[in-house]
Each structure stands twice: as structure tokens, then as C-alpha cells.
Amino acid sequence: MTNPQLTIFGLPCPTDKKSVVNVSSVPQRSPFRYPGGKTWLIPTVRNWLKQKAKASLLIEPFAGGGIVSLTAAFEKLAEHIIMVEMDKEIAAVWEVILTDKNKWLADKIYSFQLTHEHVNEELDKPDKLLQDIAFCAVLKNRIFHGGILAKGSGMIKNGENGKGLASRWYPKTLHDRIRAIEFVNNRIEFISGDAFEIIAQNINNKDAFFFIDPPYTVAGKRLYTHYELDHEKLLWLTAQLKGKFMLTYDDTTEIRLLADKNRLQYKTLPMKTTHHVEKNEIIISDNFSWWK
Numbered sequence: 001m002t003n004p005q006l007t008i009f010g011l012p013c014p015t016d017k018k019s020v021v022n023v024s025s026v027p028q029r030s031p032f033r034y035p036g037g038k039t040w041l042i043p044t045v046r047n048w049l050k051q052k053a054k055a056s057l058l059i060e061p062f063a064g065g066g067i068v069s070l071t072a073a074f075e076k077l078a079e080h081i082i083m084v085e086m087d088k089e090i091a092a093v094w095e096v097i098l099t100d101k102n103k104w105l106a107d108k109i110y111s112f113q114l115t116h117e118h119v120n121e122e123l124d125k126p127d128k129l130l131q132d133i134a135f136c137a138v139l140k141n142r143i144f145h146g147g148i149l150a151k152g153s154g155m156i157k158n159g160e161n162g163k164g165l166a167s168r169w170y171p172k173t174l175h176d177r178i179r180a181i182e183f184v185n186n187r188i189e190f191i192s193g194d195a196f197e198i199i200a201q202n203i204n205n206k207d208a209f210f211f212i213d214p215p216y217t218v219a220g221k222r223l224y225t226h227y228e229l230d231h232e233k234l235l236w237l238t239a240q241l242k243g244k245f246m247l248t249y250d251d252t253t254e255i256r257l258l259a260d261k262n263r264l265q266y267k268t269l270p271m272k273t274t275h276h277v278e279k280n281e282i283i284i285s286d287n288f289s290w291w292k
């Protein structure tokens, strides 16, 4: 018999034996390949959102690639969705995609001739308009190592199969994903701002569902421009929410301690990183009646 996993207090860990999720059942709807993206968690998020006949409001305060909001919008799992993101480049993409500049961005990607020269021209362009910032963000997300836009990242050299810069540049797919979002943009509101403010503003909203996926304590610094976060405050704030919430984190002692301190329940889920390393994530929620 294997030993049950123990919490830091030596108590059995509330882990259900689950296997790593097969993501082939999840339509890829985001134009981003997002570091720390939650496509793998979508089957769990669907169960969580379906605990009510229909969620009237879903708030995704750390939107990033936005796969949770997009899935909820396309699958009609929430009536209204608020996405929040602080990174100006990522925010520009959502602002453009969700407005009348959607077609401009989709067409620009489709017709762009991907060469080093053209890339440098776009990235070095002075006085960029919002749509130029959005285009550059998509470009960088596709041609920079690991989709990372944060300082210290740079262009792919050899890429997959020696295809170099173009190894992750799929103009037709990106065009189609962006155009498709126009069909659900009436359900999605985007806020370029701070997650903490939006969470605090909705703290007493009993009808809201919060999907909270902050930059993680360990890997955040390498992956995101905005990685510094008061995790203690976030867990405290989450514990005050009157609505439903799901908060995800890397399974670390620090987060378990903070969850225990705020009397928050959690379970763990196995996942595979992009480098095929299996690890556990912590899922914190106000209740687990929806957990399958």
C-alpha cells in the first residue's frame, strides 16, 4: 500500500486520486499560447461552473490567455463575463479583439509575411497605436521562446522541426480564432486593470463566480512582466468572497499554509507541464460539491 499524501500538519491530504487530464476534449479558442495557460483545467472548470443552472457572472481577474472566459462564453456557461488583465500588451490584444478592430487584427496576422526583417520593422515601429501593440503582442507570443513576453525572453532560433521563427506561427488558425470571438463579444467585458480592485469591488456579489489564476509563487518571475503579487492578501480576499470561487496555485508549502490560515478548503490535481513533467496544482474553492 502506498502512503497517503500528508499535509504540513501530518494530516492526510485531501487529494482525490485523479489522472492527468486529456486536453483533446477542449477546443483551443485563445489566440495566445499562454505560459501557465489553463486549457488542461477546462474539464474541471466546466464542472465548477455547472454547479448552478447558469452562472450569471463569471469574473476572471488574471485573464492572461483567457481560455476560461472564452470557453464559458462559447459554451454558454455564464451570462456575462468580466476579464481583467494588468499587462498592457496582453490587454491590448483583448481590447482589440473584443471591439471593431477584431477584423483588422485577424487580417493583419493572416497577411503578414513572417521574416526577421518584417518582425523587426513591426517591433521597432515608433508611436504604436493600440492595434499595433496588440499585433506585436501576438507576434511575440508566437515567435518568442515559450510564448514569453516578459523581459529576458527573445526570438526562437531553430524552433520546432528546424522551422525557425514560423514554427508556432499559424496565421489561418489565429485569424479564425480571433474572428470567432466576435460571435461572443456581447457576453464579454474586458478591463485593463488590477485584479485586486475588481475582486474587492465584487466581494459581496453572491451571484459571481471568480476564476482566480494568479502568477505562481515560483515560476511567475520568469514568465510574466507582472509577477509580483501579495499572495497573502489574495488568499485573505478570496476567503471573504460571498460568491463562488476557484483559485489555482502550484502545490507549495507556502500556499497550503496560507490556505489553512484562511480556513480555505483545497484539493490537488495532477497536470503535465509543457516539458512533460508531472506535478500537482492546488485547487482552492468555497465548496467541492461540484468536484467529480
Ligand SMILES: C[S@@+](CC[C@H](N)C(=O)[O-])C[C@H]1O[C@@H](n2cnc3c(N)ncnc32)[C@H](O)[C@@H]1O
Pocket: 034, 035, 036, 037, 038, 039, 061, 062, 063, 064, 065, 066, 067, 068, 084, 085, 086, 087, 090, 193, 194, 195, 196, 213, 214, 215, 216, 224, 225, 226, 227, 228, 229
Ligand atoms: C497564470 S497567468 C493566467 C493564465 C490564464 N489563466 C490562462 O489560462 O491563460 C496570470 C496572469 O495574471 C496577470 N497579472 C499579474 N498581476 C496582475 C494583477 N494584479 N491584476 C491583473 N492581472 C495580473 C499576468 O500578467 C498574467 O497574464
